[in-house]
Amino acid sequence: MSDNQLFPFERNRYYAGKMLTSADFTAEQEYFNNKRKFLNQILYGSGLICGMSVFNLDDLSVMIESGAAIDGLGREIIMDKAAVRKLSAVEGFETLESDRASLCVRYKEEAVHPVYALNKGTQDYECNRISEGYELFLTDASVVESVYEMEQEFLSKTILAAGDCYTAELSVPVTVCRGRGVNLILKITNRNDGAAPFQLKCRIQTPDMLNPDGEHDLSIDTGCITLSGGEEKCFSYYMLVQESAHEDINIVTEPDSFQAFEGNKRMEQINHVPIKINAVSVLPDELITREVGKLSLEMQNLAGVREYIRLADIHLERTGGNYLISSVDETVKSYIQVPSQAGKRREYESYFCEDTAFFRTVGSLELHRNQKDDGVEPPGSLMIASGTVEIPLGDKMRKGDIRYSGEIMHGLGKGNVFVKVGYEFMKEDNTMGKPCRSVIYGNPDLFREKSPISKVETAVKVLNEKGSFVVAARLLRDTGFFILTLRWIAIKADSGHDPDRIGYYTGKSISAEKTTVVLGTKESFYFNVRFHNMEPCSVTYELTEPGSGEISLDGVYTAPAREGVFEIRIFCTDMPILCTYAYAVVKKKTET
Numbered sequence: 001m002s003d004n005q006l007f008p009f010e011r012n013r014y015y016a017g018k019m020l021t022s023a024d025f026t027a028e029q030e031y032f033n034n035k036r037k038f039l040n041q042i043l044y045g046s047g048l049i050c051g052m053s054v055f056n057l058d059d060l061s062v063m064i065e066s067g068a069a070i071d072g073l074g075r076e077i078i079m080d081k082a083a084v085r086k087l088s089a090v091e092g093f094e095t096l097e098s099d100r101a102s103l104c105v106r107y108k109e110e111a112v113h114p115v116y117a118l119n120k121g122t123q124d125y126e127c128n129r130i131s132e133g134y135e136l137f138l139t140d141a142s143v144v145e146s147v148y149e150m151e152q153e154f155l156s157k158t159i160l161a162a163g164d165c166y167t168a169e170l171s172v173p174v175t176v177c178r179g180r181g182v183n184l185i186l187k188i189t190n191r192n193d194g195a196a197p198f199q200l201k202c203r204i205q206t207p208d209m210l211n212p213d214g215e216h217d218l219s220i221d222t223g224c225i226t227l228s229g230g231e232e233k234c235f236s237y238y239m240l241v242q243e244s245a246h247e248d249i250n251i252v253t254e255p256d257s258f259q260a261f262e263g264n265k266r267m268e269q270i271n272h273v274p275i276k277i278n279a280v281s282v283l284p285d286e287l288i289t290r291e292v293g294k295l296s297l298e299m300q301n302l303a304g305v306r307e308y309i310r311l312a313d314i315h316l317e318r319t320g321g322n323y324l325i326s327s328v329d330e331t332v333k334s335y336i337q338v339p340s341q342a343g344k345r346r347e348y349e350s351y352f353c354e355d356t357a358f359f360r361t362v363g364s365l366e367l368h369r370n371q372k373d374d375g376v377e378p379p380g381s382l383m384i385a386s387g388t389v390e391i392p393l394g395d396k397m398r399k400g401d402i403r404y405s406g407e408i409m410h411g412l413g414k415g416n417v418f419v420k421v422g423y424e425f426m427k428e429d430n431t432m433g434k435p436c437r438s439v440i441y442g443n444p445d446l447f448r449e450k451s452p453i454s455k456v457e458t459a460v461k462v463l464n465e466k467g468s469f470v471v472a473a474r475l476l477r478d479t480g481f482f483i484l485t486l487r488w489i490a491i492k493a494d495s496g497h498d499p500d501r502i503g504y505y506t507g508k509s510i511s512a513e514k515t516t517v518v519l520g521t522k523e524s525f526y527f528n529v530r531f532h533n534m535e536p537c538s539v540t541y542e543l544t545e546p547g548s549g550e551i552s553l554d555g556v557y558t559a560p561a562r563e564g565v566f567e568i569r570i571f572c573t574d575m576p577i578l579c580t581y582a583y584a585v586v587k588k589k590t591e592t
Helices: 022-044 284-293 297-302 339-349 355-359 362-370
Strands: 047-051 054-056 061-064 067-070 076-079 083-086 100-116 125-140 155-162 166-173 175-177 181-190 198-205 217-221 232-241 248-253 259-262 265-267 275-280 308-319 322-329 382-392 402-404 418-429 434-440 456-463 468-475 483-493 509-512 516-520 524-526 529-532 539-543 556-558 564-572 579-587
Touching (some): 054 322, 061 100, 061 308, 076 100, 155 275, 166 275, 217 232, 382 468, 382 509, 509 564, 509 579
Parallel strands (some): 175 275, 516 579
Antiparallel strands (some): 047 067, 061 083, 067 076, 100 308, 155 166, 181 232, 248 275, 259 265, 308 322, 418 434, 509 529, 524 556
16 A cells, blocks of 8 residues: 555545635545545455456467456456457567566556647647556566565464475464364475476474374475476365364474475475464454454555556467467466355355364264274173283383383272283284284293393282282393383173272373484474373373473473483373373484
């Protein structure tokens, strides 16, 4: 608006005896014109209203259909009939420097209808009308001026990679809605005319958001793409914000998962800092209305305006002084949603489902995936429960050292319960041609298993009056392992008279998706939690010793500036007895 001052508005004040001149009538026209332009800017913005489709008529010419648009200054651009233009005759063709041109239209006024004018001296004629028309022009697509939009308060953006030509930028709303879907946009831009291929692979960790598979991460793989100068390509990733999301949410790139190439040149990750966003309990429509509507007129005046409308990008093939139109790309168009089209838009939208509806099944998908056979089953006269237990061993343990699990509720109630633990591991099965899960109860050395499970011996202490048990593990040799995972099974005879035989903690446990991670100093990592035989619940993260880094409420750990092995305790907020441990090995990364 600053390029075309519309306000403060002043209109003519009429009174008896006022002498009216051409300046008064001009002011009258400007008042109503500026009011209309102001309303066009505020209510509709700029873009196409209808029509103006561009067709490749032949190798040298294009046809633009009739239509209407509003430019950035609020002026209406009307094409009352189709126009056919030879591309070489359009303004700007001679100055094109690339093979990709943008065809644009802009508002144009022209004085018409000359009439005889009295009292003009030697100038006897003046034009009696102003015709509001349009004109077409061409410009290089790579130099189409970008408009500064006041979106910085709505979107949080971070540059993942930047090279000589390509830039990869990830955008997410600063504020998201609990229980609703959100779209993360990755935009790849070629800033120069170089045509080298680009590829990006990385894993984004999203502690309070789920992908369609119910996972707390986002796998990005752009494949090998080649863009011309000024061209952009966007990748959309839909996620579900959990109902239990914390007020402050972190999104981090998993260390060592980042790979980006520009041609054969490896690109370094630009931003290691987590993206921080907020979660609120409002509907998206309410959030968007609030965010868009809070921009003041002064802030909107700071935003740039474009005095033309981009209709299409035209790809050319040049040979010497000749040219051929290779293709026409109309995806660069921007349309305005106007009330007169609402009915037709609703009719078309009925053929599509809402993205948020798709995600309403994610929670149940995750729960179904986590519910294995760890529950309580009453076969005959016996009650049986099973689950897993993790015992943190720490670093550089020595032969003979003993470690204990926390107190585990088996869920079969008080009384005599038999509990047995075994070593659970994965091993390649030649007959089945894939890794298979096995459990060994007793001495694994009898099976000659080449596995670290033979380095400990175990014992179980059953607490009959509490309905729980504790597992002890003693090392048979030195080890550097951090976590020992065991499978337990509890059996109790069913008397039929014990009302508490199936307790609340039956077979329930939690575990870190990745128990040990290697990080550089000041790098971040999200410790995702798996829930076994229980619904996902709120968990609490804490560091077991001071000076071992920082961990946020949603489980994003940031390594300290020093090297070492640091322990993170994770437990259910409302059930602290259900806990697990994770470890961060922090090393200073050497420059390559």
